[in-house]
Amino acid sequence: MSLTQADARTGPGAASHAGPPGARLALRGVRLGHRGNTVLDGVDLTVEPGEVLAVVGPSGCGKSTLLRTLAGLLAPLDGVVEQDGVPVRGPDADRALVFQDDALLPWRTVRANVELPLAIRGNARAERRRTAGQWLERVGLAGHARKLPHQLSGGQRQRVQLARALAARPRAVLMDEPFGALDAQTRAEMQDLLVDVLAGTGATVVFVTHDVDEALFLGDRVALLGTGAVVPVPAPRDRGATHAGLRRQIINSL
Amino acid sequence: MTAGRWALRAxxxxxxxxxxxxxxxxDVNLWLRFEQFPTVGEVASTFGQRAREAAYWQDLGSSLRRIVSGFALAAASGVAVGTAVARSRIAEDLLGPLLEVLRPVPAIALVPVAILLFPSNEQGIVFITFTAAFFPVVVSTRHAVRALSPVWEEAVLTMGxxxxxxxxxxxxxxxxxxxFGGLSVGIGVSWICVISAExxxxxxxxxxxxxxxxxxxxxxxxxxxxxTIGALGWLTSTAVERAGRRLTRWLPSRDSSGPVPSSAARGRAGLLSWRPSREPAAAAVPALRAASAGAGPAGTAGPRSGAETFAEQTREVTP
Structure with missing residues (x-):
């Protein structure tokens, strides 16, 4: 199912940004937590290549911990985290992380922030500049390249984070409530933008949110962290689709 | 800066x-005795006379050379040590206790040590100047590194x-x-110590x-x-502060929380970079006190409290 969905997510820029295929991420019998404090236990979860998995759960249930463990920033207390069958041992450029807010380096201009992962990857200056420019254009911030993050609005900053995360063509994008701090209107715009910019990247996405509607709009599947259930969404990324039954079911399970 | 504010300062x-x-x-003599004090005119004419002599400029050059070399060494090693202590547990365990024991010793109390340790007076004085600036820089660097948001580091790690x-x-x-908060404090303390050591x-x-x-x-x-000490102190601390503002232009200002056009930012920063600071006067006062009290134990007391004052100053630059 996942590959066909990745293929279905085509759009402008699909040709120029045809990245490597998405990664398959898997947690097997994982116990998550910080320094011995277990936050979640017995997590078994597979994220198929190229799919968008939305993860919902009440705040404090370990959504961020789950993402940090997937990113490799946090070692699991038990069990294994795998990418394509290989255990994850630490953070890697394959798995980009998008944070809720204030993750841009405030001393770098918008463009320099987007160029950073490219510089780390070893791209030449001219190529960095070109790629960063393209991505800023895609997120609608071409005219803001020389500004500093604090000169942008919250929504604009998240657009920059999106561009920064995707610029180096990661195989998986882990998003930690990236639109959680935005107002409803901006949030809907950002969701559409996300769908748009993901088109053609083929990247696997794990999208953590506490907003059930957001999860149902974006996710191919929705994982309920409280119960451990994973439910497929019939018509993902379709604004017209109504998921009243599914929505009630998810809310009841939380 | 308006003309009115310049006028007020003047x-x-x-x-x-x-x-x-x-x-x-x-010759006022009301408990405080001013009869022995030279008048402004006498000081000015002596200054004019001295300024024509080579010895004055030689003295000035010696002091400046000592403070610049001592301070530069302190800045480089202070940032390195402060960062190491903040980032590495081994460095913290190895260097932390040593730093805590040495820090309370006023730099000027190290004169005997410097005389024993170094073959020449010159090196001893640079050493004392270095020690004076080193600790404020280490402490402020350590705090600043520890206070960094972990999100930035995580972001860079997940970029590979x-x-x-x-x-x-x-x-x-x-x-x-x-x-730079530490450097501003350090340069002030350095002057106190270089003058006292001399x-x-x-x-x-x-x-x-x-x-x-x-x-x-x-x-x-x-x-x-x-x-002369006051003027040199003003000069060096202004230089440190200028460098600090230039390198931390990205700091958001206090009064603008929303989006700001960047062209306006550049224009204002350019104009404001000529704003003189309040800090030099503060740095000069303890120096004067140290001078009039002989070699007083002023070495430990920084003229300012560091980071917060500095942050306030840098805020004036950015929009």
Whole structure:
């Protein structure tokens, strides 16, 4: 199912940004937590290549911990985290992380922030500049390249984070409530933008949110962290689709 | 900066000079005794005379050389040690206790150590200047590095960045505002110590000359020395502060929380970069106190409290 969905997510820029295929991420019998404090236990979860998995759960249930463990920033207390069958041992450029807010380096201009992962990857200056420019254009911030993050609005900053995360063509994008701090209107715009910019990247996405509607709009599947259930969404990324039954079911399970 | 504010500042200095002239010319003796004090005119004419002599400029050059080399060494090693202690548990365990034991020792109390340790006086004085600035820089760097948001580091790690990348792209630039707080304090304390060390063991230098003048009862000469120290202190701390503002332009300003057009930012920063600071006067006062009290134990007391004052100053630059 996942590959066909990745293929279905085509759009402008699909040709120029045809990245490597998405990664398959898997947690097997994982116990998550910080320094011995277990936050979640017995997590078994597979994220198929190229799919968008939305993860919902009440705040404090370990959504961020789950993402940090997937990113490799946090070692699991038990069990294994795998990418394509290989255990994850630490953070890697394959798995980009998008944070809720204030993750841009405030001393770098918008463009320099987007160029950073490219510089780390070893791209030449001219190529960095070109790629960063393209991505800023895609997120609608071409005219803001020389500004500093604090000169942008919250929504604009998240657009920059999106561009920064995707610029180096990661195989998986882990998003930690990236639109959680935005107002409803901006949030809907950002969701559409996300769908748009993901088109053609083929990247696997794990999208953590506490907003059930957001999860149902974006996710191919929705994982309920409280119960451990994973439910497929019939018509993902379709604004017209109504998921009243599914929505009630998810809310009841939380 | 408006013309009105410039005028107010000039008026403040002018009023102080006028008060000095009045008290000394009238030989006021009301518990505080001004009859021995040279007048502004006497100091000015002595200054004019000294400024034509090569010895004055030689002294000035010696002091400046000592403070620049001592301070530069302190800045580089202070940032390195502060970062290491903040980032590495081994460095913290190895260096932490040592730093805590050495930190309370006033730099000027190290004169005997410097005399024993170094073959020449010159190196000893640079050592004392270095020690004076080193601790404020270490402490402020350590705090600044520890206060960094872990999100920035995590972001760079998930881009595939290694330790070096985190250090140079996140830790050092992120700590810079705090580091400059320490540097501003450090340069002030350095002046106190270089002057005091020169008074004790120098062969040249403004501090040495000032003390010489005192021993031969040349009071206008003593005041010329003090004015020189004040001016040099102002010069060096302004230089540190300018560098700090230039490197931390990215700090958001206090009064603008929303989006701001960047062209306006550049224009305003350019204009404001000529704004003089309040800090030099503060740095000069303890220096004067140290000079008039001989080699007082002023070495431990920083003229300012560091990071927060500095942050306030840098805020004025950015929009």
């Amino acid at each position: 008026a403040s200095l002018g009023a102080a000079l006028l008060l000095w002239q009045g008290l000394t010319a009238l 960045g290694g330790r070096g990348r985190v250090l140079f792209s996140v830790v050092l630039p992120g700590a810079l505002p705090g580091v 008074m004790i063991s120098g062969e040249y230098g403004v501090g040495y000359r000032t003390w010489q003048d005192y021993t031969v009862v040349d009071y206008p000469g003593v005041f010329v020395g003090m004015v």
